[in-house]
Amino acid sequence: MDFDLLVHNIGQLILPAYTGKSLKGEEMKQLTVKESAAFAVSDGKVTWIGSDAEAKSFNAKVKLDAEEKVVSPGLVDPHTHLVFGGTREHELALKQEGVPYLEILARGGGILSTVEATKNATLQELFDKASFHLERMVSHGTTTIEAKSGYGLERETELKQLRVVKQLNEKYPVSIVSTFLGPHAIPPSYNGKENEFLQDMMGLLEEIKEKNLADFADIFCETGVFSIEQSRLFLQRAKENGFGLKIHADEIDPLGGAELASSLGAASADHLVAASDEGIRMLSESETVAVLLPGTTFYLGKEHYARARKMIDDGAAVALATDFNPGSCVTENLQLIMSLAALKLKMTSEEIWNAVTINAAHAIGKGELAGTLDVGRQADFVVWDVQNYKYIPYHYGVNHAKSVYVSGQIIWERMPFGKF
């Protein structure tokens, strides 16, 4: 039988478990790592997985020798603010002076300065900039991504951002899930009229769904932004309009976002640095995935990280994401987040790999399509320049990806070192 592609001589093939829903608690400790493996691809899908010995007799149009390295499913980044204008390096000095994130926002900086730059950028400019960052994510092994709006805070610019995501999906072979985060901050023109602003954002839900511009709706539930009651109102209306639900929850203050997300059946609750014991208990009893963003905690110079160990030990499902954005976590490198998860969240290598693949896929409603490799699934995979799967969380801050494939087609590979 002639396959399109045969990937052979794989040192370790990482195969997270697909059970139909996210892996919770003890399930996250399980990770199938197939030694001396091989797999075959035809018409973009995996058609066979087995031992390298069996594969010796196979024919294929293309044979890829993995040189006894690690091969994994393409990584899934379930929380990014990919589309935005401008940059915020000028705020670094404020952060170094100890000005808190919410204070910078209250002064009209932070998100609001990115809103200004995003309004002023054309759709093409936003597309070109997002393409640059998306290609960098892919070069670090990410093949499925979530991307939010939230830097418009008004109809025209929110739709402009969501149209950029739609065009990125059309141009690139990677899969991008789109999230409407209209209630991301309160524009100065609505100071004192927060509920009126929220009504305006809820008024966009029907149009966005009709135009198929977003799969999820999200809100920044935080002190000085949106309260629990405002978040409940928005998320319930979003659910009525057919959106999956996400929430920026308990990032800085424990407002009860985890409890709200679990009670509404949200796909995910994200950040959760200040999540309460009750919130963690409710998460563990729900299908809501806890999406943790240790890169943001690191970048904001915070001492306390999300209580991942308690979440997993109490039976919750945990995923990891970059939270790539211009203000609170400026990195596209999900591998760095894997290292922070090991060092600061005390997650095991097996839990980390599940958290950047199958659980991340479930957090964005893509569990059936991404996050693992199996016969019949799309062949999105990464060849890593490492000998074993524990090495990536261990060796941080660099890019271990050697080549990245989507539907069995190579879309990025590291250029070999020059010949001297």
Ligand SMILES: O=C(O)CC1=NCN=C1
């Ligand atoms: O600061 C930003 O641009 C992104 C962000 N929203 C909520 N937390 C971080």
Ligand SMILES: [Zn+2]
């Ligand atoms: Zn975010």
